[in-house]
Amino acid sequence: MLRAVRDQFWNKGYAATSMDDLMKVTGLGKGSLYGAFGDKHQLFLRIFDMYCVNSVESVRQALEGPDAGALERLRRYLLGAATASAGPSRRGCLLARGTAELSGQGATDVTDRALAALQGVEEHFARCLEQAWHHGDVAAGADPRKLAAMLLAVFRGLEALGRAGMDEAALRGMVETALEGLPVSPRRRR
Amino acid sequence: MLRAVRDQFWNKGYAATSMDDLMKVTGLGKGSLYGAFGDKHQLFLRIFDMYCVNSVESVRQALEGPDAGALERLRRYLLGAATASAGPSRRGCLLARGTAELSGQGATDVTDRALAALQGVEEHFARCLEQAWHHGDVAAGADPRKLAAMLLAVFRGLEALGRAGMDEAALRGMVETALEGLPVSPRRRR
DNA sequence: AGAATGGTGGACCGGGCGGTCAATAACTTT
């Protein structure tokens, strides 16, 4: 049921989703929704929270594994994100959409959660790069945390560009270029 | 007057801006607005168009100059974007905000303009990198267009992360890391 | 001066908005 609400917000945005929409989509009466969540905004926050937690968790799962394949896992994950962000069937990322819409004048309830989630993703990127570093896929002198932050920017850029209609090949190319720019260990330099 | 409308949409978003808001902010009567633009949506499109054109133009101006300083100009521009995207006083980028809010189900009127603008920015990045390439700041084997696309992703990522509340130092760090990853000409490798 | 013209303002419209509430259904407890 929370999933139905999430999909509605996801597809139409916050302001463009009416409580009637949410009634239709959940099958619940209006009073039930208000009784359970108190508010449209609080309901959105609840959904948003869930989405953020799930997102970070899915990144963790995707990057989990032995040191040897760490860099390749990261590569696959980012390429997957590029593919998912592109195409007319995309619906993009609720985190990005929600943050873009509800980040004005001092109300930090949405941005706080978004920021925490993004930092969580960055953390997992960094851990993955540290694994790659241990395995020797990344140059000894490199700082995995800085690289992770940079890849996070690329990652969010993919989403933004995909939403604007950029095609899949272009997005995947950006990922490849970014990864080629990573400082590889001298022994392995191509 | 168009500027006042733009600021309103820019600060509050599309759906959250009412025609009454636009009346107050422009000082014009409702009939005048409808007479001149026909529609809230058309009015937004007009503003959006203007914003896109101005954005691309300002990138062009910022990156204009001799081959010798090309890479440094690009660096300064991206660092400036990082600073502008951060901080609580930010209001971010209307192109990003508008695209995020109005990019659903087949209506391509917004995304078409956004895509064109982003490709324009990418084009200027690419030209700037070509200048740097001619001057020898970028490795001979590198493809300026691919690098430009990658930096475009970083660029849009900055905006998205800034909107989520990421601090200026972090964003500037991402720019630096991305630029350090560019393939420099062997003679100049640090 | 007087008439024609067209841009302007704001009252007005139906509808849909977020939110409330009393009636009612469903379930628990004894």
Add this chain to the structure above:
DNA sequence: AAAGTTATTGACCGCCCGGTCCACCATTCT
């Protein structure tokens, strides 16, 4: 089975939305 308790409903509220429309006024033309 009956009483008590909680959850659910959808009619209802006042408000504000995007959009229409016409009286009005400033300008221009004769």
